[in-house]
Amino acid sequence: MPRAGLAPAAVTLAAADLADEISPAPLSMSLLAERLGVKGPSLYKHVDSLADLTRRIALLGATELGDALREAMQGLAGGDALAAAAQVVRTFVKEHPGRYAATVGITPTGPEDPLAIALERTLGSFAAVLRGYHLAPEHEIHAIRLLRSVVHGFATLEASNGFQMDTDVDESFAWTVAFVDRGLRGLSDE
Amino acid sequence: MPRAGLAPAAVTLAAADLADEISPAPLSMSLLAERLGVKGPSLYKHVDSLADLTRRIALLGATELGDALREAMQGLAGGDALAAAAQVVRTFVKEHPGRYAATVGITPTGPEDPLAIALERTLGSFAAVLRGYHLAPEHEIHAIRLLRSVVHGFATLEASNGFQMDTDVDESFAWTVAFVDRGLRGLSDE
């Protein structure tokens, strides 16, 4: 029996890709084993449990999303940064539904949890978007929550086919981003 | 063996309540059977499958949410109607996470599906909110999607503990509703 040459990172990556493919169906150990050309129990040499695997996928997803946000926002500010960040999240949810579901489906155990740190990084990108609007400090936390709500809500509704198809969703997305941009500009330095 | 006097509606109601209690854990037939004082296989006399049961919970939830929206919006318009509708959804997600998860986790099979009709009714309430703002017709569909995104996003993030606890979430919610109200008013008859 030749070895498959697996490592926890490789297993997690394959699991994340598989979860994206079969989403919204749940990932199973047997399915992942089959994908890796291995029998089910062998996976437990690399991950502790299905819950542990999901946690690793969540961390991977949060890290990738954070990286994508940073890269897309390079050199942008104001409405451009807002549009870029929103589009990144939307695209990520569409292309990586399994990863995204894992990240939102789990709560970090504490502030030391690597997952908490990765999520904090994505929050930092949203905060950076808002910095371009020069809001009064007491507005900032609420504005961040608004941003997250709009982007998360739009992306997940779209991904679950929550919008009827008769009107272009891209157009609605651009309209929504412009709506938020207008509102935030109205809040600037007052 | 005395009969438990069950009917599909009673089973669905108990299942929805149980799903709300154990959320975010998934509902299982065995758990529901135990709750009803019955053995697992007996449930199949009333529902076809777990998927069928979930579908029934979704329909129940969508209907209840639609009713709550209509009732809360009685006699209100503009910002008051917006605030009432948003609060209804937020409260519903918090108090009935199992029902809500079922409704968003399923896509209706067609326009004849009772679930589609129930969801359409809730959409109608959002449309009624917007009517108070007298938007240009080409804005309406986008504004509805914005509303749904904000409310759904905020409520689900809050329910999954997505917001850190250090700042009051009620305050953020009121701020968010006011933000949307301001934006919609800025769009009126232009």
Add this chain to the structure above:
DNA sequence: GCTAAAAGCTATTGATCGTAGCCAAGCGTG
């Protein structure tokens, strides 16, 4: 009261997660 449908049950199948314990592959060290 009789019949038949409805509603409970036990037994079983197949899928899944996870554990226990075995065995070979391949690395390091003498």
Add this chain to the structure above:
DNA sequence: CACGCTTGGCTACGATCAATAGCTTTTAGC
């Protein structure tokens, strides 16, 4: 080069769950 030990695969098994088959009792309708 050989020996051994860690590593990573395996088979076998137990527990839990969804779902089906088939039996029995309750209960409603005539």
